[in-house]
Amino acid sequence: MKVSTKARRVRPLALPLTLSLSLSLMLALIACAPITPMSDGTPVPDAVGPEQVLNLDQGWDEATQMAFWFSTQGSRIVPYTWFLALEQAGNSQPFRSNANIERLGYLPAKPGPGRWNHDGLPVGFAQTQGPQTQAWLGLTCAACHTSQVNLRGVGLRIDGGPSMADFNLFFRELVAALEATWADTAKFERFAKAVLGPGASETQKQALRLALGQQAKDSRQRLTLNTPSFPAGHARLDAFGNIFNEVLVVALQQPGNAQAPDAPVSYPFIWDTPQHDKVQWNGSAPNGPFGLGELTRNVGEVLGVFGGLGVNDCGKDGCRYPNHVDIRQLGQLEGWVRSLWSPQWYEKALGPLDASLVQRGQQIYQNQCISCHAVIDRKDPFRRITAQMRDVGTDPAMATAAAMRMAKTGPLQGTLAFPSFQRYGAEAGGGALTVQAATGVLFGDLDATLAALISQYEAQLQDELRGSAAQRNARPATPRPSAELLQQVLNPKAQPAAAQAAAAEASPTPTPNAIYKARPLNGIWATAPYLHNGSVPTLWDLLQPVEQRPRQFQVGSREFDPQRVGFDTARGPSRFDTRLPGNSNSGHLFGTTLDEAQKRALLEYLKSL
Template sequence: MTRTRARTPVAAAVAVLTLAACALWQPIKPTPDNTPLPDPVGPMSVVTLDQGWDQSTRMSYWFTSQGSQIVPYRWFLVLEQAHSTERFRSDAHIEQLGYLPAAPGPGAWNPDGLPVGFTKASSKGQDWMGMSCAACHTGQINYKGRGLRIDGAPALSSFDRFYAELVAALQATQADEAKFQRFAAALGQTSPAQQQALRDDLARQTRDSAARLALNRPTYDPGHARLDAFGNIFNEVLVTALDQPSNARPPNAPVSYPFLWDTPQHDKVQWNGSAPNGPLGLGEVTRNVGEVLGVFGGLHIEDCKPQGCSYPSTVDIVALGHLEGWLRSLWSPQWDEKVLGPLDRELARKGEAIYGQQCAKCHLPIERTNPYRRITAQMHDVGTDPAMATAVAMRQALTGRLQGTPIITSLPKRFGDKDGGATIVVQGAVGVMLSTKEARMATLRALIIQYEAQLADELRGAGQFKAPAGWTHEKPSEELLNKVLATPAPHEDPPPSLAPYKARPLNGIWATAPYLHNGSVPSLWALLQPVAQRPARFFVGSREFDPVRVGQVSDQGPSLLDTSLPGNSNGGHLAGTTLPEADKRALLEYLKTL
């Protein structure tokens, strides 16, 4: 298959979007190991690791809104579960769905005790509950009654179940008069006029939420720890924003949530390497805008004329600049011997030599705290499940009202009646960023924030690390932004395979189960076995850690993963599978040290 390449660096920087890479920058003070979380929820002692963030930074990352609007905020605080009088947001229910409960505070952060990654945003006089990237990219592992909270690690949550149960709760509140009366009383809506207005609002919200649920319902439940983020983003832009129902496709290529450390330092991100960083930080802003479009960013593509369209949305572009800049200072986690047990360093030294032979060609080693670290994507087709990469590469869609309008990233080209889904999604994200003067200024501000965050991170490493020869910076300006937008991008040949995936450095890999891009292998030990010996069915979603196999306990959990279902193959990635068992043990011990 041949694919048309856009002709500006913006297109090169924003080829396809990612559900990843968010963070908020502030001056950073390193946090000591085993710092207790403030006011931890529940009886378990939960601590954080030294990943370069202080507590203020962590709270900002968890609870800063990026413009996502799911349901009215006050509703979420009091909404009951569909088949119970218990609050939907109760800690027990949130835990069942795989999200992380959090106590109120500290300070002004999270005054109502929302779960990690759940946010409050105001728009046109209405407060909304939404999600930030922390909801899907904050992990926790438990071992012998203690918990390790790991920033940037993949979540073990089930967004599909969360949203299905939220819609069911709204529908039950609308249909059950006693439930509605409790809902109205909790909101202080007691008069007949107030209750009628609330009924009308509830009916609209329930209708819209149910429609979104139907649009993004996968054929098979991906369960905990996985989501077809691209499928959701594509549907929200190609169907909802364009009002083209025939463009709908089930999101049937679920993947494990990527881990976020080192994301700004990569030249390309996303499992399929389809979202380049740069130039000038435009790629970073664009993929983050696209991420929000998939999690209730409210995009509409409208008022299309020969010169272009308008792209109103609820996305907070400036906040995304902060979020991306903050992520730059996040380090990968290191094995905590106080909680998880001591490392066998002699065995690990043997494993390091094996790693050099078996793994290092694809998974390049890096210095985890070096602010000048840069990672070049190593793209390989190693026989793993092709569903995700193929779905992104092959998706086509009717352009609808975009037909005949300019393709922002490929001027002076215009849309025909059909185009690649990725091209249309990028058009939506770039339109949000550049189609109005206000959006353009917000984008420029986000670029400057990212630039300042990079300088701050390098200053933090001063005295320990030195900049490589020729290391330069260009501060974003309107003039430079215009120059970048007008400069043709270098030609890049399409990959020889439709199913290449990115092999990234493995620092912190011990904290990121389940493994492979689609989460089809429960532990690193299982990944080192021949395919026929890997578990064909196992449970996902338990936070209980197995330090011997290095992964979550998989004989119990809220979701059963069946590798025989489409998109769930556990095949491929055969490196290390033919080693003697003793060498596998040594390699595994070394992987714990990264």
């Protein structure tokens, strides 16, 4: 097992916020004031957590890891300097303090190195440049897809692992902090001094306070739209529900399309994602040879984390889709994920595996699991994975919500739908409308889209150079995307077969209710809790009959249990109740009839994957 040669501390979904023109002007005025940056030497407290945090060998060097953690994707939550200066609602402690960030389920990070993260943002938070030189705070994929396993004072950082974050709690408390800062004179004065500098004029302060009030109002509206009926808690989010509301309610300006995001799921682990034929828990997002499916999927993700989508100027031939998604950066992102390997069990921190049990468990796996969960070589650059879609009796809420969501088309009515090129009626499926929005973003900037597709293509070729010459020669060449191809995709009258295939790539795959994707289980030991909705806390519990699985347990602790393979369920800030809608822990009965010795052997093998 390769680990960083020197133990080191690792350093450093939701809807867009639409600001009024008046707020933009106020921010421009504020931007002219001197700014006191947090990177001017102000001490940043040590990260909360274990004494050492180690990187496992997952195929990334530090530069790639930093780029994945902190590269902007175009997300804009609040102005950047505001976040650096903002206090918590109920006290004068920084909102961004490491203790508060850890409490919300995100991973604190130290400033640096080099060009990265000068202000010590948490993992998955980034600076996004906006108009009039105004910088914004945004989220990246790493906020939801980076995790950590702690045991006996050592933390193992898992790139691509499911986050422990409670985004709903984070945003609710961020909104409360904005409102408290606006309402409390002393708190506002401290905020204004940090943002504007000690010599700010009263005019600048007044502009800041007006802008803060508008930001708080807009943020409160977004929070109200996306508040679920029951808290999702740590390690879960109804990302589809948030994205649907972004597109169907905010962008289409159709308040009647709103639905509470009540089908939360665990954040998926994303190693091997580009190598799958389809992704998402319900298998609704196809990948393909041209890379358009991957790019459409990633655009959709940014639309869910404050991507600023609008739909306007619609005519018979289409609409405009203004946004601030960083399309080029998304091409880089997919390339980094392509080179990511799953983590392997690290015996020095987690304890040694029993070789004889692993061998016995492997045979049980071949008999019980292999038909759905293929065994792959995590480092094979040519690995390709066909997702197995199965109904195994697990909770249907997420799949049903995605498949059944319908919406009024609003300004899209009468325009051409992509990729069918039929005209929209008064209503359409939420999934199809979301794809329409994402592809509208892509085809609104063909230069950036082509650059992103080429970046994905070059990353795949680079990754395949890790393979042998024989491996490369045994496979057909990867098709290179071209500007002509993108133009053909948009032409409903003359689409060649290649363009038709590329258009189909971006289309969601309809899936029946309660059907979910089974995938290879390499790295599964680092991805608790289990099942798509996080309703089973450990792998050991998953091997028990449903009536013996925990009905309630705590979520949010990073302390690992290497015997049961999961996190400490006695501690943690969130209470998971399997009796609530969408939280059922039923189904997936494979392995539950084994005797205890067989279960122990199978569990030991699962650790080894």
